[in-house]
Amino acid sequence: MSFTWPLDPRDLFTERYPQMIALGLPAQDVDTVRAATTDMWADAPGGWVREWSSLAARYAASGRHDLAALAYGNAKFPTLANEPKRRALAHQAEQYALTSAGFPVDFERQVLTIPHKGATTEVPVHLLAAPGLPADAPVTLVSGGVDTWKMDMHPVLVTLAQQTGTRIVAFDLAGTGETSDIPMSADGGNEIIEGLITWARTRGNGQVAYFGLSMGGNFSARTGLAGTVDAAVNLSGPIEAAVSPGRSFAFGMEGIIGNALGLDEMPSAADIGTRFAEFSLRPLLDQDVNAPMLVIGGADDVHVPQHDTLVFQGRRDTRVELLSGTGHCAVTRLPEVMALTCDWLKQTLGI
CATH class of the missing domain: 3.40.50.1820 (Alpha/Beta hydrolase fold, catalytic domain)
Structure with missing residues (x-):
C-alpha cells in the first residue's frame, strides 16, 4: 500500500541539499536539477523523478555509474509512493551493481x-x-x-x-x-x-x-x-x-x-x-x-x-x-x- 500527498519539491531541496552534496553529488549538478524541478510526483519534464533520472542517465552514459546510483537514489526519494519512484529504485540497484567492481x-x-x-x-x-x-x-x-x-x-x-x-x-x-x-x-x-x-x-x-x-x-x-x-x-x-x-x-x-x-x-x-x-x-x-x-x-x-x-x-x-x-x-x-x-x-x- 502507498499514497502520494501534496509536497513542494522546493521544501525538500531546502532540507536535503546538504545531504545530497555530502553523499557525493557535484553541487553544480544538484543546482541544475533544483532549478528544473517544479512538481514532486508528475512523471513529466519538471517532475522530481524525471529530472533526477535524466541526470542519472547522463552519468550512466558517461560511465559514472557511481554518480548515476546516487542520482537515481534521489529520484526515488523520499518514498516508493508510485510506479516512477519504484522504477527509479530499480535503476539505482542496476547502477550500484555496475559500479560495485570498482569499490575500494x-x-x-x-x-x-x-x-x-x-x-x-x-x-x-x-x-x-x-x-x-x-x-x-x-x-x-x-x-x-x-x-x-x-x-x-x-x-x-x-x-x-x-x-x-x-x-x-x-x-x-x-x-x-x-x-x-x-x-x-x-x-x-x-x-x-x-x-x-x-x-x-x-x-x-x-x-x-x-x-x-x-x-x-x-x-x-x-x-x-x-x-x-x-x-x-x-x-x-x-x-x-x-x-x-x-x-x-x-x-x-x-x-x-x-x-x-x-x-x-x-x-x-x-x-x-x-x-x-x-x-x-x-x-x-x-x-x-x-x-x-x-x-x-x-x-x-x-x-x-x-x-x-x-x-x-x-x-x-x-x-x-x-x-x-x-x-x-x-x-x-x-x-x-x-x-x-x-x-x-x-x-x-x-x-
Whole structure:
C-alpha cells in the first residue's frame, strides 16, 4: 500500500541539499536539477523523478555509474509512493551493481530469509569489508531511516568498512527500500533486526554492533538498550519526544512515515501520532541493562528534538554527543561523526 500527498519539491531541496552534496553529488549538478524541478510526483519534464533520472542517465552514459546510483537514489526519494519512484529504485540497484567492481572494499550482495510474524521474509543485505579482513572479524549492522536507504549511504558504509576493522552488513528497515513490502512497526521491524543479529553472530567472532541513522537510530538504540548487541551507535534517532502524540512533522515527513507504515492514504495528525507513539523507547530507557552505546545528535535537528539525544546522558557505558551548528544526522559535520564513530567502535569492540 502507498499514497502520494501534496509536497513542494522546493521544501525538500531546502532540507536535503546538504545531504545530497555530502553523499557525493557535484553541487553544480544538484543546482541544475533544483532549478528544473517544479512538481514532486508528475512523471513529466519538471517532475522530481524525471529530472533526477535524466541526470542519472547522463552519468550512466558517461560511465559514472557511481554518480548515476546516487542520482537515481534521489529520484526515488523520499518514498516508493508510485510506479516512477519504484522504477527509479530499480535503476539505482542496476547502477550500484555496475559500479560495485570498482569499490575500494570487498562487496557481496545476499538475500537472507529472516523470521517474521510466524513466517519468514526475504531481506536483501550488502556486505562490505576491507580487503584481507579476517574471517573472524566482528560484524556491524547498518541501516538508514525512512527515506535514506542502504545504497544511499554508500560513502558511510565504505568509511565504516575501511576504518573499523569490522564486516559491514547494510540493510533497509521494514517499510523502506528493498524491504518496503513489509510495513514498518516497532515489534515487526525489531523482529527482523533480531533475526539479522542472530545471523550476524555466525559470520565472524560472534561480536555484533549496530549503527543506525535517523529511524535506524531508533532501532539501534532499541537493541543497545535491550543489550542484544555488543555495541550500538544511534545517530539522530527518534527516541521519545520525536514520537510523542501531538508532535508536528516537517518537510512532508508525515507522508513519508505513513508510507513506511503501509498506509494507503494520508493519515490524520491524530492517527499518525498514535501509530508513531509505539516506537517510543521509554520502557527500555527505564531499565538499566544496556550495552555500550554512542548517541550522536545535531543541535539544530528539525525532526528530532535535543531531548532524544540528551535523554541518554548519565547512562552507564554511554557516550552522548550533541553537535552544535548542524541538523538531522549531522550531515554538515559528517566526517567528524564518522571519525568519532569508527574510533568508538574499535575501542568498544577491542579491535
